[in-house]
Amino acid sequence: MIAIENVSKWYGDFQVLTDCTTAVQKGEVVVVCGPSGSGKSTLIKCVNGLEPFQSGKILIDGTSVGDAKTDLPKLRSRVGMVFQHFELFPHLSIINNLTLAQVQVLGRSVEGARQKGLALLERVGLSAHATKFPGQLSGGQQQRVAIARALAMDPIAMLFDEPTSALDPEMINEVLDVMVELAHEGMTMMVVTHEMGFARKVADRVIFMDRGAIVEDAKKDDFFGSPRSERAQAFLSKILSH
Amino acid sequence: MNYNWDWRVFFKPTGIGNEIYLDWFVTGLGWTIALALSAWVIALLLGSLLGVMRTLPGRYAARIAGAYVELFRNVPLLVQLFVWYFIVPDWLPEPLEDWFKQDLHPAISAFISVTICLGLFTAARVCEQVRTGIQALPRGQAMAAYALGLSLPQVYRQVLLPQAFRIIIPPLTSEFLNVFKNSSVASLIGLMELLAQTKQTAEFTANLFEAFTLATLIYFTLNMGLMLFMRWVEKRVRVPGLIALGGK
Ligand SMILES: Nc1ncnc2c1ncn2[C@@H]1O[C@H](COP(=O)(O)OP(=O)(O)OP(=O)(O)O)[C@@H](O)[C@H]1O
Ligand SMILES: [Mg+2]
Numbered sequence: 001m002i003a004i005e006n007v008s009k010w011y012g013d014f015q016v017l018t019d020c021t022t023a024v025q026k027g028e029v030v031v032v033c034g035p036s037g038s039g040k041s042t043l044i045k046c047v048n049g050l051e052p053f054q055s056g057k058i059l060i061d062g063t064s065v066g067d068a069k070t071d072l073p074k075l076r077s078r079v080g081m082v083f084q085h086f087e088l089f090p091h092l093s094i095i096n097n098l099t100l101a102q103v104q105v106l107g108r109s110v111e112g113a114r115q116k117g118l119a120l121l122e123r124v125g126l127s128a129h130a131t132k133f134p135g136q137l138s139g140g141q142q143q144r145v146a147i148a149r150a151l152a153m154d155p156i157a158m159l160f161d162e163p164t165s166a167l168d169p170e171m172i173n174e175v176l177d178v179m180v181e182l183a184h185e186g187m188t189m190m191v192v193t194h195e196m197g198f199a200r201k202v203a204d205r206v207i208f209m210d211r212g213a214i215v216e217d218a219k220k221d222d223f224f225g226s227p228r229s230e231r232a233q234a235f236l237s238k239i240l241s242h
Numbered sequence: 243m244n245y246n247w248d249w250r251v252f253f254k255p256t257g258i259g260n261e262i263y264l265d266w267f268v269t270g271l272g273w274t275i276a277l278a279l280s281a282w283v284i285a286l287l288l289g290s291l292l293g294v295m296r297t298l299p300g301r302y303a304a305r306i307a308g309a310y311v312e313l314f315r316n317v318p319l320l321v322q323l324f325v326w327y328f329i330v331p332d333w334l335p336e337p338l339e340d341w342f343k344q345d346l347h348p349a350i351s352a353f354i355s356v357t358i359c360l361g362l363f364t365a366a367r368v369c370e371q372v373r374t375g376i377q378a379l380p381r382g383q384a385m386a387a388y389a390l391g392l393s394l395p396q397v398y399r400q401v402l403l404p405q406a407f408r409i410i411i412p413p414l415t416s417e418f419l420n421v422f423k424n425s426s427v428a429s430l431i432g433l434m435e436l437l438a439q440t441k442q443t444a445e446f447t448a449n450l451f452e453a454f455t456l457a458t459l460i461y462f463t464l465n466m467g468l469m470l471f472m473r474w475v476e477k478r479v480r481v482p483g484l485i486a487l488g489g490k
Contacts, residue, residue: 050385077391087386090483091404100400101390135483146386153390 001026001157001188002047007056009042016042017053018213024157029189031199031220034209035235040192043209044159047190048079061156077105080150080158084166086142088134094121094145095130098152106153113152120148124178140171147178157188164195194239200224208232251449252456263443263453270439271460277356277425277435282418284361289368294398296373307369314366319427322363327355327431352433356425364421371413375406408479409486415472419465436460 002024009017016039024030032040045051047058049065049072058065063075088097098117102108108116121127124144126137134142143163150158160179164172176198183189183202193199199206199220206223208216208231216223216232223232252264295307314322331342331351342351379402387401407414429438440457444450476486 045385048389050388073388073391073393075391076389079389081386081389083382083386085380085382087380087382089383089387089401089405091408091481101392104396104400105391133482135481149390 001028001061002190003057003059004043004047005057005059007043007046007053007058009046009051009053016212017046018211020056020209020212020214022207022214022217024188024190026188027186028204029183029187029191029202030205030207031203032190032192032207032209033194033196033199033235033239034215038209039212040209041161042212044161044190044192047159048076048081050076050081073105077101077153078156080147080153080155082143082146082150082158082160082163084162086134086139086146086166088142088146088149090134093131093133094126094137097134097145098149101149102152116152117148120151121145124148125174138171139167140174143167143171143175144178147175147182151182157190158182160189160191160193162192162194164193196224196236196240208235210235245451247452248449249452251443251447251452254447256446263447266434266439266443267436267456267460270434270436271464273353273428273433273435274422274425274437275464277353277360277428277433278422280357281360281364281425282421284357285364285368285417285421288361288365290372290403292365292369293372293376294403296369297376298394311366311369314363315370319359319363319424320430323356323359323427323431326359327352330355349433352428352431355431356428356433360421360424360427363424364417367417367420368414371410371417372406374413375410376402378409379405405484408476408481408484411472411476411479412486415469418472419468422461422464422468 004020004022007017007020008015020039020043022030032044034040042051046053047060047065049070053066056066060075060079063070065072065075088094089100092100095114095117098120099110099113102113102116103110118127118130121130124147126141126144126148129137129141129145134145137145147163163179164175167175172195176195179189179191179198180202191198191203203220206216206218206220207214208223208229210229210231215229218228224236252267253262255262256266292307292310295303296311298304331339334342342354346354383401383405384397387397392400425435426437428435429441432438434442436457440453444453447453
C-alpha cells in the first residue's frame with residue numbers, strides 16, 4: 001500500500017532523512033517512534049507529498065508521490081492525515097470542517113457530504129457538537145473531529161503525526177480509543193507516536209528512527225522483546241519508565 | 243480674538259445658480275465618498291491579489307509583488323498623483339489621449355486620475371496587511387488543507403483568506419480611513435471634493451473658521467461612521483478562537 005524506497009531529504013546542507021526504506025501493507029498498522037528531531041514528521045509528510053524529497057521513491061497504491069506527473073491533490077485526497085495540533089479550520093463549524101473537502105475535492109453533493117459528516121461525528125461521539133466551532137471544543141474533541149474529517153474522504157490509508165502529544169493526559173485515551181477501533185476495522189495506518197501502550201495493542205510493526213535514519217524496523221513482539229540497536233533500547237527504557 | 247462667528251453663512255446664496263454654500267459641502271462630500279470608495283475597491287482587489295502573491299511558494303510572483311510594494315509605498319502620494327495626472331495621459335495612444343484631455347469633463351478626468359493613483363497606492367499597503375494576515379496563520383493550516391486534497395487556489399480561497407481577512411480587519415479599517423483622508427489630494431488637481439469646497443467657501447465668504455469647522459465635523463462623523471461600520475462587520479464575522487491582529 002505504502003512503499004518507501006531509499007528516501008533521502010536535505011534542508012540545505014542538513015540531511016533530515018537518510019536512505020529510509022520501509023513499507024506498510026494493506027491493513028497493517030505501523031508505529032513510528034524515535035527521539036525529537038529524528039525526522040519522524042518529515043518522513044510521514046513525505047508520504048503524501050507535503051514535503052518534497054530529493055532522492056528515493058515513495059509509492060502509494062502504485063502511484064509515485066515524487067513524480068512530477070502525479071496529480072498530488074487527488075493522491076492526497078485518498079490518504080487521510082491527522083496532525084499534532086489538530087489543524088481544524090477555526091472559521092468553519094465542525095460539520096463544515098467535515099464537508100469542505102468532500103464537496104470541493106470529491107465533488108459530493110452538500111447534502112450527501114453532510115450526511116456522511118454527521119454519521120462520522122456520531123461514530124466519534126460528537127454529534128451534539130456539529131454546529132459548534134473548533135475553538136469551542138476541548139483538545140481531545142478537536143482531535144476526534146480531525147480524525148472524522150480525514151475519514152470523511154474514505155481514505156485508503158491514514159497517517160498520524162503525534163496525534164496525542166498536544167493533549168492533556170485525561171484526553172489521550174478518548175483519541176486512542178478511536179484509533180484502536182480504526183485499526184481493528186482493518187484501516188492501513190502509519191502512526192508517529194510515543195504511546196507504547198497503543199503500539200503494544202494494535203501495531204503490527206514498530207519503526208525506530210534516529211538522526212534521520214530508520215534504525216529499527218521490526219515486528220511488534222520482536223521490537224518490545226529485544227530491540228537490536230542500543231539507541232532503541234535506551235529510547236524505550238526512557239519513555240517506558242514514566 | 244475678535245472674530246464674529248456666523249453660522250448662517252452656510253445658508254447664504256453663493257451667487258452661482260441657486261446654490262447656497264451648504265450645497266458646495268454636499269457636492270464635495272459626494273466627490274470625497276465616490277473617490278474613496280472607488281479607490282478602495284481597487285486597493286482591496288489588487289492588494290489582496292498582491293498579498294497572496296507575496297506568500298506563494300514560487301519565487302517570481304513574490305518578487306513582482308514585493309517590487310510593487312517598494313515602488314508604490316516609497317514614492318510620495320503627491321508625486322504619484324502628478325505622474326498619473328500630468329505624465330501618464332501623454333503616454334496613452336493618440337485617440338485615448340485626446341479623449342482624456344479634451345472630450346472628458348475636467349472633473350471626470352481628474353477623478354479617474356485620483357482614483358487610479360489612490361487605488362494603486364493603497365493596494366501596496368493592503369498587500370502588506372494581507373500578507374501579514376496569511377503569514378500569521380499556523381503553517382499547519384495550509385498543510386491540513388493540502389492534505390485533504392485541496393488545490394492551491396482552494397487552499398487560499400477556502401482556508402487561508404477567510405481567516406487572514408478576519409484577523410486583519412482592524413489594520414484594514416485604518417487603511418480604509420486613510421483612503422478618505424488621502425482623497426483630499428484631489429483638491430490639488432482641481433477636483434472639487436470636500437477639502438477644495440471648504441477652501442473655496444472660505445475664500446468666497448471670509449468665514450474661514452466656520453468653513454473649516456464644518457469640514458472637520460464632516461470628516462470626523464465620516465470616520466466615526468466607518469469605524470462603527472467596520473466594528474459591526476468584525477463582530478458579524480467573528481468566530482471563537484480567531485483573534486484579530488492589533489491595529490495601529
Ligand atoms: N523547514 C525546515 N528547515 C530546516 N530544518 C528543518 C525544517 N523542518 C524540520 N527541520 C529539521 O529536521 C529535523 C527533523 O525534524 P522532524 O520535525 O521531522 O523531527 P521529528 O522526529 O518529527 O521530531 P519531533 O518529535 O520533535 O516532532 C529536525 O532537526 C528539524 O530541526
Ligand atoms: Mg514531529
